[in-house]
Structure formats: structure tokens, C-alpha cells
Amino acid sequence: MDNRIVIANCGAISFLVGLLYSTDTRLQANAVTALLNLSINNNKKTAIINADAIEPLIYVLQTGSPDARENSAATLFSLSVIEENKVKIGRSGAIQPLVDLLGIGTPRGRKDAATALFNLSIFNENEARIVQAGAVKYLVELMDPAAGMVDKAVAVLSNLATIPEGRVAIGQEGGIPVLVEVVELGSARVKENAAAALLQLCPSSNRFCNMVLQEGAVPPLVALSQSGTPRAREKAQVLLSYFRNQRNAGQG
Template sequence: RLNKDVFYDFEASDNDRDDEAMGIDDLSAIENQVCKLSDVRMRGQFVRRQTSDRGFPRITSSSSMDAQGDLSAIENQVHKLIDDLRSDFIEGQRSATSEIRLLAKHNMESRIVLANCGAINLLVGLLHSPDAKIQENAVTALLNLSISDNNRIAIVNADAVDPLIHVLETGNPEAKENSAATLSSLLVIKENKVRVGRSGAVKPLVDLLVSGTPQGKKDAAIALFYLSILHENKGRIVQADAVKQLVKLMDPALGMTDKAVAVLANLAMIPEGRTAIWETRGIRALVEVVELGSPRGKENAAAALLQLCTNSNRYCSLVLKEGAVPPLATLSQSGTPRAREKAQALISYFRSLRHGNSLS
């Protein structure tokens, strides 16, 4: 499979709030990232996309075949695979979904042909397959197809959200990972944040944060980040007890600090999110990220602390007791532009409270 060790740059593409968390590596490059995130998941680790086809089944029999010939060969192959998807034979469906997941990973032309030939609706139907391998292949094929913007729309229009949640709840570990990753890809489109948020996806995504594989936890955090951009989803995520799990995942040894902090920075924008961060001792963890985290982690941690402090003197006192001022002072001089802005705003807020004798 492709290498999902690639970090995502979580960016609030909707720009509905200036203080929305900035990501763990770059939503503007989401299409490339989803490519890196997608298949071939049969071997465990992703590799970067290569211009060479080496190592994957070739669609054409000759490298000299022109583009029209390539397209014709793809169409012939896809029609046969579609017939196999429609069959009642488990082995045929298993083989066809396996080939489609590779073909969808292979190139954009294949994704277009597969979508035009009706593969998406058939694959969505197979997400309920009792055969674990068919289910895994089908969800991974949809993940690869979702690299295309048009296919993202087609997947949602095929009523894929509920079946994807079914995979999140019932699939094998790899199927669950790829279901979360597919939802992440669909959530790039603003309208899908509403639909997926209202569909019941939040709880199984939080469950994946708890019990998933290391990769599954990362995929769940990515999906929850995109959902948390939309205000109405923030409360759902907090109510699903996500904050406690996100604070646990800020342990540097787990390699998920940036992802967890990005989600927490968005959740800190609502009162129940701030309360949950305080109750789970997340304030100390956020201060530690300001001091020792990555540039993006420091930026989002400072944004979260600013939300906490400016909405509660109690939280502000706790932030100060955790020794936040020295790392914030450093960040105000040497962080990213947004990190400097948040750190300077926090320091100014501390000063204003002291001068007003509102803070001991």
C-alpha cells in the first residue's frame, strides 16, 4: 500500500472562522496527499507515488500504445471487472474488487473510466459484503477513486456515507483505516462536512481513536479534524468523548501530537470543548506542545490556549501555573506568523489581566 506516514497539513479550507486550526501538514495539497494515503494496502507501508508503473499490473501490453489505445484497453478491462462485480460468486467479486483497487490507484484515466462504467455504486453495495476481503477491497477502491473531485461527489451521491460507517463499525483493521481515510477525502468538500457529521460517523471515528491500529488512529484523527472545522460538528465530537482520547494521543511517543492538537484547537472554540480539555488535563499537555512541539503543533496549541484563557480566568490561571509564559515569549519571536500572533495575543492578555488586578 502507499505510504501513509505522510503527515497531513490540516487547513480550515472553509475559512468560516479565522481561528480554525491550521493543519498538520497542507490541505491545499490534499489530492497528492490522498494519493499517498491511498492503496496498495496489501503490504502495510505506503510509498510515494512514482511516475513509473513498475511493481503494479500494467493495463497496456505495449509502452508504445497511444493514448486512445490505452483508454480502449482500460475500458475493456473495466467492463469485464464490472461484470464480475455483479456476479453472485464470492471468488469473482473478491478478484474483481482486488483488481479495481489497484486499477483505481494506477492513474486518473482509470478512475474516470471506472466511475463512468458504474463501478462506484457497485462498490458501495459491496461495503456490506459478509466477506471481509471483498469489503476491504471495495472500501480501498473507493478511497483510490476519491482522489478525483468528481468521484468524491459521485461517491456521496451513491449514498456511500452510511455504508462507510458500517465498515468503520464492522470491518477488519485495514478496512476500518481505509473507511476513515475515504471519509477524510470526502470531507474535503464543504457540503460533505454537514452530511457526514449528521450521519453518525463521529462515534465510530472516536472509537477508532481508542481501539484502532496506529494508522487507523491517524486516519480517524484526520477525519475528525475535517469534521471539527464545521461548528455544528464540534459539539458532537466533544459529546463522543473525543477530547480524552486526543489528549492521550498527544504523547510524543505515539507520533500523533500534531494531529491531536489540530483537532483540540478547533474544539477549544466551544464551551464544552474547553471544559473537556480542562477536565482531561489537556492544558498541561498544550503548554508542553508550545514549548517542545513542532512549528505547526506550537501554532495550534497557542491558538487553543488563547481560546481557553480569553474565555475563563480560571483556565488562564491554570495556563500560567503550568509555566506557559516563557515558551510563549519564545514563540512570539520565533514561531510561524500565526503562532507569533497567537502567542503575542496571549501575552498581551496576561498583562491586561494583571494590570486590571483580575488575576492573582
């Protein structure tokens, strides 16, 4: 940690950013890895952004070796921890290559891309960009427990479900059955995020509401309403009460 501060204070950042365009793949990979390590220090995140690193990092994300692409995604994630950087990175064109990495990257590359996309999706303006870049299809695929990424995929989907185009994409890409499955089988935090996504989907569309019910969501939601985290219990109770009101209205 001490060395990171010394290296950055010696003026290394701008030289490392320049090396991201190197045609020597090993040099490029070492430069991006060094920037990733420097970015762990909060004070250096701003220095990296101020050295105009975003475009070169996107270049590595698109053209680098698998290792370099992973570390570029991880660096963008690290930089996006700072609020104003979420805006800059989202507007710079980083989202499409991050989504591409989500689809075709190594397991670690996919995790780094998903984590970066989660951070970026916290800023409203980026949500539509992430949906338009085709992320929902990959996120639904990554909800397969075998991928080892259910928690990250559900966290991003839960943010994307807050906008109309996100909800439409989740419905179209087969996201509803897997969200219901996660409410039943996921970890406490994952169940909470899945319930949050369903709570966005059901009131927005009768068709989605019926799909959720047909997938057998009520028993796992009842269980969640009794034994989940406080936030998950609240979401499950609101959903169950919504289903009851819909049923009563239908009978009336």
C-alpha cells in the first residue's frame, strides 16, 4: 500500500495510461494491472480519472489479452466507486464493451464486468445504456448457479428492473422463472434482490404478474415474508398483498 502511494506521487500514472495503447500485449497488461493496483487507493482514483484514463481503459477492454481485459474491467469498477466517476464512465462508451465481456469473458472477466456494471447501474442515466447494450440476456444466463455469479447477476437485474425497458427485457429474456427460483433457493441477500425485482415487475404488467404466479412464486414468497432479511420480508409482504388485491379485484 505504501509503495502504491509513492509510485503514484512520483508521476507514474500518466505514463501508465500512455502504455495502455502499447502494441506489446505484455506491456499493456502490466500497465493496466499497475493502474488497477493504484486505483485501490481512494485518493488515486481521481488522479487516474484526471489523467484521462477512461478511453485507454476502454481500448484495453476491447482489444487486450484476456488478463488485460479482466483488469481493465476491474479498474473501471474500482474507479466507479466514486459517484461522479459513474457519470463519466457511463458517458464515455464503457458500457458496451463491459457487456460484451459479460457475454464472452473468462469467469473472472465476467465477474469483474458484472461488478462494474452493478456500480454503474446505481446511477439512473446508466441503466438504460446497460439494457440497450444487451446485458439482460447475459445476466439471466449468469443466474445459473453453475456460473457462480447469481448474487452479482441478480443485484444488477434488480437495479435494471426499476426502468420500463429493463422490465421488458427481463420478461423477454426469460428472467421471471429464474428470479422466482432464486426467491426460493438463493442466499438471504440474493432473495432480497430477487424479491425487489419482482416487486418492480408485477405492478408494471398483468402479463408479468401472471407469469410470476404461474411459476409458483407464492409459497417461496410466504416463506421469505416470515424468515428473510427485514428488507426481503417487507418486499415479500408487499408482493403478497398485491397478489391478494388483484385476486379480490378479479372476483369483484
